[in-house]
Amino acid sequence: MKFTHDVIVIGGGAGGLTAAGGCALFGLKVALIEGHKMGGECLNNGCVPSKALLAAAKRAAVARTGESMGVRIAPPEIDWNGVMGQVRRAIADIEHHDSVETFEAMGCEVILGHARLMGRHSVEVARRTLKAPRIVLATGSHPFVPPIAGIDGVPYLTNETIFEIDARPDHLLVVGGGNIGMEMAQAFRRLGSEVTVIEPDAIMGRDDPDSVAVAVEALREEGVRFVHGEAKAVSGTTGSIRLEVEGAEAVEGTHLLIATGRTARVEGFGAEELGLELGRNGFAVDKRRRTSVRSIYAIGDCRDGIRLTHVAGYEGSNVALEIVTGLPTKVDYTALPWCTYTDPEIAQIGMTESDAREKHGDAITVVREEFSENERAVAEGASRGHLKLVMKGKKVLGASAVGVNAGELLLPLAQTITGKTSTFALGSAIIAYPTRSEILKAAAFSAWEPTVFGSLPKKYAALVARVRRIFA
Numbered sequence: 251m252k253f254t255h256d257v258i259v260i261g262g263g264a265g266g267l268t269a270a271g272g273c274a275l276f277g278l279k280v281a282l283i284e285g286h287k288m289g290g291e292c293l294n295n296g297c298v299p300s301k302a303l304l305a306a307a308k309r310a311a312v313a314r315t316g317e318s319m320g321v322r323i324a325p326p327e328i329d330w331n332g333v334m335g336q337v338r339r340a341i342a343d344i345e346h347h348d349s350v351e352t353f354e355a356m357g358c359e360v361i362l363g364h365a366r367l368m369g370r371h372s373v374e375v376a377r378r379t380l381k382a383p384r385i386v387l388a389t390g391s392h393p394f395v396p397p398i399a400g401i402d403g404v405p406y407l408t409n410e411t412i413f414e415i416d417a418r419p420d421h422l423l424v425v426g427g428g429n430i431g432m433e434m435a436q437a438f439r440r441l442g443s444e445v446t447v448i449e450p451d452a453i454m455g456r457d458d459p460d461s462v463a464v465a466v467e468a469l470r471e472e473g474v475r476f477v478h479g480e481a482k483a484v485s486g487t488t489g490s491i492r493l494e495v496e497g498a499e500a501v502e503g504t505h506l507l508i509a510t511g512r513t514a515r516v517e518g519f520g521a522e523e524l525g526l527e528l529g530r531n532g533f534a535v536d537k538r539r540r541t542s543v544r545s546i547y548a549i550g551d552c553r554d555g556i557r558l559t560h561v562a563g564y565e566g567s568n569v570a571l572e573i574v575t576g577l578p579t580k581v582d583y584t585a586l587p588w589c590t591y592t593d594p595e596i597a598q599i600g601m602t603e604s605d606a607r608e609k610h611g612d613a614i615t616v617v618r619e620e621f622s623e624n625e626r627a628v629a630e631g632a633s634r635g636h637l638k639l640v641m642k643g644k645k646v647l648g649a650s651a652v653g654v655n656a657g658e659l660l661l662p663l664a665q666t667i668t669g670k671t672s673t674f675a676l677g678s679a680i681i682a683y684p685t686r687s688e689i690l691k692a693a694a695f696s697a698w699e700p701t702v703f704g705s706l707p708k709k710y711a712a713l714v715a716r717v718r719r720i721f722a
């Protein structure tokens with residue numbers, strides 16, 4: 251077969267960009283195909299606009315404290331156009347990282363158009379047929395809308411539309427208490443909407459319940475209402491929406507946000523015809539991210555598994571490495587981090603306490619340190635939250651943190667979990683005072699405290715002291 255490229259990448263989101271850029275930087279001939287907007291979900295409808303909205307909301311929340319620390323601030327006035335402008339500005343300021351020009355400069359041939367798989371080595375796009383020994387699918391996901399009776403007759407928002415609404419909702423009903431639900435609930439509440447979150451299971455069920463409880467309490471104090479139950483039926487129109495909830499009373503609001511998870515994008519581009527096997531939600535892949543057709547990889551949101559930007563990017567670089575070197579390269583998620591950017595922030599890396607108990611039973615220990623003992627947090631009057639280290643012996647298996655900027659604490663823990671550093675090194679490091687990172691040192695040191703101040707070191711110290719008294 252005559253190949254036009256070494257690798258064809260379908261999808262210009264976090265996964266596809268990283269795979270394509272990685273291969274191109276090694277000098278391979280790469281075709282990168284994007285059918286909608288470069289940057290994908292994260293830049294255009296996901297991480298970036300949501301964090302920009304949370305930033306505007308935080309300003310409003312600070313202003314709402316009125317008088318605090320002897321400083322009086324006027325109550326916030328929310329200009330919705332300005333808020334949406336902040337969201338657009340953030341996207342505009344970041345989009346050059348993901349632009350056609352940037353990826354052409356790296357050496358990719360960027361093709362804008364809808365790609366279609368025609369065979370194990372061939373793709374059609376913009377009336378051209380491309381052929382390559384390897385194809386990478388990075389086609390992402392779209393919002394999952396559950397079968398709520400009446401949903402098709404009611405206007406509803408998803409992450410694809412919520413960052414463009416032209417007026418602030420008076421009362422936002424958020425169906426789903428996952429990452430999107432929690433972040434959007436706090437953002438809209440702080441910007442002045444009434445907010446009700448409807449969730450039948452645990453709020454943010456993948457996270458440590460102790461961390462989640464701290465954030466839920468904070469959101470409740472700010473006025474977010476949580477209703478425990480499943481959204482079953484909906485009626486009404488924008489401005490007047492009524493949602494029937496199984497196991498709870500019906501709720502009414504002006505706008506409806508569906509934040510109930512994602513569906514992998516696996517249809518409409520020839521994957522069915524090629525017979526690519528599917529998992530529960532996305533392409534079935536092995537640890538090298540190969541699909542059932544071995545010349546075709548699937549990475550990021552479109553394959554069955556975790557859906558996060560840094561995961562898509564990591565899988566993109568992993569696949570690029572495998573294609574470039576020709577050596578099998580497996581993904582390793584023992585130190586996977588994720589954060590939810592509410593205030594307080596919820597951060598997790600590696601195993602939660604319950605994951606670890608399930609795997610190792612009583613062999614694990616959990617060390618917990620409170621931000622109320624961290625002097626920086628106390629001085630700043632923001633000491634809500636804690637850090638939990640989950641350990642087996644002196645090895646960290648995972649950590650859960652909740653508090654201001656908790657996600658920024660994860661890097662040293664990633665190195666500890668992967669064995670690149672140790673709890674001893676973390677516990678004995680010099681940490682600038684006063685910083686929130688001191689909580690890491692305190693937790694790591696707790697693991698060593700019984701050993702360092704144990705009976706043997708005490709006996710040794712006593713011996714040195716006795717000798718010194720004799721010879722001093």
Ligand SMILES: Cc1cc2nc3c(=O)[nH]c(=O)nc-3n(C[C@H](O)[C@H](O)[C@H](O)COP(=O)(O)OP(=O)(O)OC[C@H]3O[C@@H](n4cnc5c(N)ncnc54)[C@H](O)[C@@H]3O)c2cc1C
Binds near residue numbers: 260261515549
């Ligand atoms: C509201 C929200 C907030 C989020 N916040 C965070 C966060 O804070 N941190 C985090 O880590 N993750 C976050 N995520 C998740 C993150 O956005 C995704 O995990 C990430 O974007 C997945 O990247 P991807 O490359 O797999 O797919 P995508 O970003 O979805 O990109 C896929 C691309 O493929 C293109 N495409 C699809 N089919 C074709 C075709 N046939 N031909 C050509 N092009 C095609 C699409 O147009 C799209 O641009 C958030 C998600 C949402 C919805």
Ligand SMILES: NC(=O)c1ccc[n+]([C@@H]2O[C@H](COP(=O)([O-])OP(=O)(O)OC[C@H]3O[C@@H](n4cnc5c(N)ncnc54)[C@H](O)[C@@H]3O)[C@@H](O)[C@H]2O)c1
Binds near residue numbers: 426448480
């Ligand atoms: N900070 C971050 O990293 C971040 C932020 C936002 C989104 N994301 C990613 O985006 C993806 C989607 O987020 P999400 O919040 O939509 O999904 P999610 O899977 O986190 O949560 C969806 C929630 O909806 C609930 N639900 C489902 N059907 C329901 C019904 N009929 N009534 C009420 N509740 C119902 C589920 O029980 C679940 O708790 C996730 O994969 C997440 O990783 C990440």
